[in-house]
Amino acid sequence: MTAVAPLVDVTIAVHSASRPIRRAVASVLDGTEAPVRVIVVAHNIDPAIIRDNLGDLATDDRVLMLDLQDGIRSPAGPMNAGFANSTAPFIALLGSDDEFAPGALDSWLRVQRSTGASTVIPKIAIIGRHNNPLPPLRDGRRSRRLDAAKDRLAYRSAPLGLIDRDRFGHLRFSEGLSSGEDIAFTAELWFRGRNLAVDIDGPAYVGHEDEKDRVTFTPRPVREDFAFLAELEGADWFRSLREQSRTAIVVKLLRIQFLSAIGVRATSAEELVSHQPELRDTLDRLEQLAPRALRLLSRVDHRIIAEAFAAAPDVERIKVLANDRWNQRSFGALLTPNPWLSLHRQGMMRLFFAANRTDRIS
Numbered sequence: 279m280t281a282v283a284p285l286v287d288v289t290i291a292v293h294s295a296s297r298p299i300r301r302a303v304a305s306v307l308d309g310t311e312a313p314v315r316v317i318v319v320a321h322n323i324d325p326a327i328i329r330d331n332l333g334d335l336a337t338d339d340r341v342l343m344l345d346l347q348d349g350i351r352s353p354a355g356p357m358n359a360g361f362a363n364s365t366a367p368f369i370a371l372l373g374s375d376d377e378f379a380p381g382a383l384d385s386w387l388r389v390q391r392s393t394g395a396s397t398v399i400p401k402i403a404i405i406g407r408h409n410n411p412l413p414p415l416r417d418g419r420r421s422r423r424l425d426a427a428k429d430r431l432a433y434r435s436a437p438l439g440l441i442d443r444d445r446f447g448h449l450r451f452s453e454g455l456s457s458g459e460d461i462a463f464t465a466e467l468w469f470r471g472r473n474l475a476v477d478i479d480g481p482a483y484v485g486h487e488d489e490k491d492r493v494t495f496t497p498r499p500v501r502e503d504f505a506f507l508a509e510l511e512g513a514d515w516f517r518s519l520r521e522q523s524r525t526a527i528v529v530k531l532l533r534i535q536f537l538s539a540i541g542v543r544a545t546s547a548e549e550l551v552s553h554q555p556e557l558r559d560t561l562d563r564l565e566q567l568a569p570r571a572l573r574l575l576s577r578v579d580h581r582i583i584a585e586a587f588a589a590a591p592d593v594e595r596i597k598v599l600a601n602d603r604w605n606q607r608s609f610g611a612l613l614t615p616n617p618w619l620s621l622h623r624q625g626m627m628r629l630f631f632a633a634n635r636t637d638r639i640s
Contacts, residue, residue, distance in 0.1 A: 284315035284340070286368045286383055286440065289360025291353055292328055293321040297374040298486075299331050305377035305484075307340055311384050317363055319344045319356035354451035354459040361450060369443050371436075375486045379403070385480030386440040393422055395475040397467055398440040399431075403482040414632035415476065424474040427526040428623060430632070431468035433534075435460055438483050441467065456498055458506035458535070462513065469523055470515055500556035503539055507563055521570070528568035529624045532575055536564065540586045541600050544593040554587060573619060576626045577610040578603045606630055 288306050292299045303316050318341060320328045325345045329336040336343070344363060348355050361369060368390070372378065386398040399413070413434045415421070420429060437460060446467060451459045468474065510516050516524070539560070543553045561583070565572055575583075582599045585591050603611045612627040613620045620627050 282313040284366040285312045285387065286310075286314045286370055287317055287360070287364035287366040287443075288314060288370045288372055288383075289317045289319065289357055289364070290372045290374055291319045291321050291356035291360065292374040293323055293351075293356075294374075295323065295327050295331065297331075299328060299374050300333055300335060302372055302374050302377050303332060303335050303341060305380075306372065306383065307335065307338065309378055309380035309382065311381075312387055314383060315340050315342060315366065317342045317344060317360040319346055319359050321346050321353075321356040322349060322351075350453075352453065352455065352459060354453040354455070358450045358453065361447065364443060364447070367443055369441050369447070371438060372483075373485070377484045377486070379481035379484050382477075382481040382483065383440070386477050389475050389477045389480070390440055390442075393473050393475045395440075395473045396442045396445045396471040397437075397474055399424075399434060399474065399476045400439045400483040401476070401478060401480065402438065402485060404485040405487065413476075414629055415478075416632065421476045421478040422473075424476065426468040426471070426474070427520075427523045429474075430526065430530075430624070430629065431474070432465065432527045432530040434468075435464050437464045437467055439477075445472070452506055452509055455505045456502040458503065461506045461531075461535075462509040465510065465527055466513070466515060469519060469527070500539055500543075500553055500560055504535070504560045504563075507560070507567075510567065511563070516567075521568070524568040525571045525574070526624055528564050528571040529574050532564055532571060533579065533626075536560065537579060537582060537600075537603070540582060540596065544586070544591070544596045544600075547591050547593055550586060550591045550593060550596075551589075557586065571624075573616060574614060574622055574624050576603065577613055577615055578608065579626075580615055581610075 290299065290302050299318065303318065306314055306316050318328060320343065325343060329343065335341055342363065344359055346356050346359050357371060370383065382400065386400060389395065389398045413429055413431045415429050424431065449463050449466060451463055453459070540557065544550050578599050582596055585596050602608050606612060612630055614625055619625055
């Protein structure tokens with residue numbers, strides 16, 4: 279009997295014997311009616327260990343095992359290896375800790391057929407939490423013909439879902455980075471995509487948090503955290519974007535990556551001061567990419583940035599302000615310095631209400 283060619287190639291990278299790889303693979307094979315193939319990449323680990331953990335699934339014709347021993351602690355390499363070995367019309371990614379709800383891939387394929395979407399974005403359900411409210415869609419429920427800027431797709435920085443390999447099979451994660459390897463990838467996916475859609479009512483991508491081998495974060499040089507910026511700065515497609523699109527991307531980078539970079543380094547005044555030159559250089563680079571983005575941050579965000587660049591930063595004040603901004607505990611966490619800009623689509627006020635509406639989607 280001739281094997282049916284897969285309609286979707288799903289890449290799963292695994293680097294640890296403790297990861298529930300069999301659960302992840304079984305969720306694809308048992309929960310999907312369409313012909314699929316799972317590409318399991320054993321990354322810096324003996325493939326025999328992963329085969330043992332897969333059990334009978336290791337010999338399933340729908341499973342392709344790859345071995346990547348690059349000595350680099352980054353998911354970019356194994357994910358790229360999976361993409362490079364994909365032949366199906368569509369590709370998808372699955373974390374080795376996670377799983378697809380039964381019927382998820384079939385549902386994404388139905389959405390793709392009805393919309394012609396270059397990417398179908400899944401609903402994400404994290405076990406033990408509310409649904410992931412990102413991206414914060416217009417009206418909380420817009421699901422077809424998404425606009426990357428208006429629907430704030432930059433906030434979904436993981437390229438999960440169904441990707442048209444014919445249009446985006448060339449994309450690769452940025453290798454050699456300490457973090458942010460998926461930012462340029464997803465930005466191009468969203469801002470150069472066509473007929474983008476969210477499968478808002480279908481089965482979810484299910485995230486688990488049962489892994490035991492996470493590495494505690496220790497502050498790196500700021501330039502390492504933002505090494506991904508070079509790819510955006512040098513990309514023709516990024517430079518050709520309209521101002522509102524570049525602003526949408528950079529506001530997110532300021533709000534999430536840059537403010538977080540300050541927060542993790544605010545362990546002491548001395549520690550923060552030592553990182554000030556690189557933080558200033560990074561802020562300047564972000565402003566050059568989208569000069570109007572900084573003004574769309576909240577008043578609390580601006581206070582944090584001002585404190586971070588003070589001669590003697592008050593790290594306790596930064597922590598209090600950070601708690602305010604993450605939990606929206608004051609009007610200052612929602613309003614921009616210029617009150618008229620508070621109603622801008624990329625302002626925190628509209629983002630907050632859109633995210634809360636999206637979070638209620640079941």
